[in-house]
Amino acid sequence: MLIIESGAGDPDAESYATAAELVSYAAKFGVTIPADEAAQEALLRRAALAMNGMKWKGRRTHEEQALAWPREGVIVDHAYRKSNYIPREIFYGQLALAAEIHADDLTPPETRKGPVTLERVEGAVTREYGTITNTSGKLLPAAPDRPSQTQFADYLDRRGLFAVRA
Structure with a gap:
């Protein structure tokens, strides 16, 4: 049985959502x-x-809490979020991420293809794929265009592209 985070910063919490909500x-x-x-x-x-x-x-919010949320000092759209509040984007983001993890589990790394690097149309179509550099043999993380990342965007410390000086 899952222990659900209510916004109190439970040190034993395991999830923001129930299995029924995932279904x-x-x-x-x-x-x-x-x-x-x-x-x-x-x-x-x-x-x-x-x-x-x-x-x-x-x-x-609490030093002993098990999960990343609840949080204090969070500003979204120029307004502070309550420190005992689990935003719906965090809730739905977890559901989306769980589904993405399952999809990744079902797709072995050896069946994945990289980006299209060559496509030629002359009668028959020739398509070439780039290689996925994954020497660990583990699945690649969920792509950034997945629904979970869209849900989390306003609450992540850094959003979008940013430059790093080398």
């Missing part, structure tokens, strides 16, 4: 998730752990 999200958006509730809960835990590694605005 509802999957049905609404036509994404594939496992049928087994234990596997759904595992996906939500994995998504929450991945979210803990993201650089969010503000700081954790």
